[in-house]
Amino acid sequence: MKKNKKVVVLGSLTQDLFVYANGNTVITNSDEHGEKEFYALEHGGKLTARYLERHAGGGGSNISVSFRRLGFESYVFGARGDDEVGEYIQTQLQKENVNDENVQVLEGKQSGFSVILNSYQGERTVIFTSQANEAFTEINTTDIENIRPCAIYLCHISSGIQNNITSVLLEYLQTHTEVLFVWNPGRERLALGCDCKENTDLLSYCDILFLNKEEAELFTGKQAQKREKNHGEMYRKYHYENRIKIDHESKILNLPYYASDMSEIADILLEKGVQTVVITDGRKGVQVFTKQKSFFVPSLGGERVDTLGAGDSFSSAFTASILRGNDLEDATNYARINAQSVVSYRGAQYGLLTESQLYKDK
Numbered sequence: 001m002k003k004n005k006k007v008v009v010l011g012s013l014t015q016d017l018f019v020y021a022n023g024n025t026v027i028t029n030s031d032e033h034g035e036k037e038f039y040a041l042e043h044g045g046k047l048t049a050r051y052l053e054r055h056a057g058g059g060g061s062n063i064s065v066s067f068r069r070l071g072f073e074s075y076v077f078g079a080r081g082d083d084e085v086g087e088y089i090q091t092q093l094q095k096e097n098v099n100d101e102n103v104q105v106l107e108g109k110q111s112g113f114s115v116i117l118n119s120y121q122g123e124r125t126v127i128f129t130s131q132a133n134e135a136f137t138e139i140n141t142t143d144i145e146n147i148r149p150c151a152i153y154l155c156h157i158s159s160g161i162q163n164n165i166t167s168v169l170l171e172y173l174q175t176h177t178e179v180l181f182v183w184n185p186g187r188e189r190l191a192l193g194c195d196c197k198e199n200t201d202l203l204s205y206c207d208i209l210f211l212n213k214e215e216a217e218l219f220t221g222k223q224a225q226k227r228e229k230n231h232g233e234m235y236r237k238y239h240y241e242n243r244i245k246i247d248h249e250s251k252i253l254n255l256p257y258y259a260s261d262m263s264e265i266a267d268i269l270l271e272k273g274v275q276t277v278v279i280t281d282g283r284k285g286v287q288v289f290t291k292q293k294s295f296f297v298p299s300l301g302g303e304r305v306d307t308l309g310a311g312d313s314f315s316s317a318f319t320a321s322i323l324r325g326n327d328l329e330d331a332t333n334y335a336r337i338n339a340q341s342v343v344s345y346r347g348a349q350y351g352l353l354t355e356s357q358l359y360k361d362k
Helices: 059-069 084-095 131-135 141-147 165-175 187-192 197-205 213-220 263-271 310-324 328-343
Strands: 006-010 014-021 025-031 034-040 049-057 073-081 099-106 112-118 124-129 151-154 180-183 208-212 245-247 276-280 286-289 294-297
Touching (some): 006 059, 006 141, 014 084, 049 059, 049 084, 073 084, 084 099, 084 112, 099 131, 112 131, 141 165, 151 165, 180 197, 180 310, 208 310, 213 263, 213 276, 263 276, 286 328, 310 328
Parallel strands (some): 006 073, 006 151, 014 112
Antiparallel strands (some): 014 049, 025 034, 245 294, 276 286
8 A cells, every 4th residue: 555645636526416207218229320229208298206316426526535435535626616516516525525625616607517317227318518617727737746646537627628737747747757647538538539649648658547448449449349259169158257357468368258359449558658458348347458468357247226437436446456556456356346336326426435345355
C-alpha cells in the first residue's frame, strides 16, 4: 500500500433521477446493419411508476466516492450550477467525505442532470443534459501541486476538447512521472481517434486505460474480432469456468465463444505507450492487456437491478487495488466484485463497497 493515498479525480457531476415506468417493454428492430433494441412505452395516456428516486452521479462523483470508500483521500475537480440540484450534488460529496474544494460553482448555470429509464430487463436508457459540466474548462497546475496526489484519474470531460485540462495534466505528468495516470476518455475524445496529437500525448503517459468494447473500436478505428474457433474446434458448446484465464502472450488464446478478440485493438494502444489496457464488454467479461501478458475474466453472475455506474465502480476498484499493491489479476477480480455490487442496486453509488467489504479476505 502506498503511504500517499491522495487521488485527484476530474470529471462530471450530476443528479440522477431514476424512473421505472410500469408497462415498459424492449423492442428489437433489425435492418441490413444489424439489430438495435429500443426502450418503449405506450404512446399517449398516463403511466404509473414503480419508483422515482434521485441519486448523485456523474463520473467525477462516482469515481471519487468509490476511492473514498476504499480508503483513499479523494479530491474531485468539476463544476456545478448555483441551483438546488448543485447543492444536492455537493452535499452528497461532503457526506462521503470527498474533498470538494475544487468543485467550481458557476453563477447562472444549471447543474448536470440525468433521467434514467430502467427497463424490466435491468438495463437502462439515459436522457441527460450536461449544463455546468460543459463549462468545466479550466484547472490550475498549482491546485494539483498543492495536493501532491499518488494518482490522477481523468474521466469523461463534457467540455470535450475546448478546455485547458489536457495541457495542464500533460505539464504536470511530464514533471511527476511517479504519479499513476488513469484515463477513461469521453466520446468527444474518442471520436478524434488515438492518433490525434493530444490523445497520443496523453496515451504516452497513461498507466491504465479503461474502455468498453464500443469505445475501444471508436478510438482505434478497428473492429474487435469474433472468436468462433480455437485451434480448429468450434467454441459453441464450450463451458467457461468462472475464473481468470491468463495467457502470457499478446493474444488471449482461450476466449469463450461469446467474447470478441480485443488483442489487435489493445496492441495499437500499447504501442502508443499505455502500460495497461482494460477493455470491458458488459456481461461478456473483461480483457486486460500489457506488453508482457493478457488475460480474460468473465463477469460475475447475479441480479442486475441497474447497470448505471458499473464501469465507474469497476475501474475505480481496479485502480485502488493496483495502488494497494495487488497484481493485475487480483485487481480485476476485486473490480468485478465491486461492479456486481453496484448493479445490484439503483444508483451508481449506493452499492459501492468499502475497503473492509471488498478486501475482507485480505
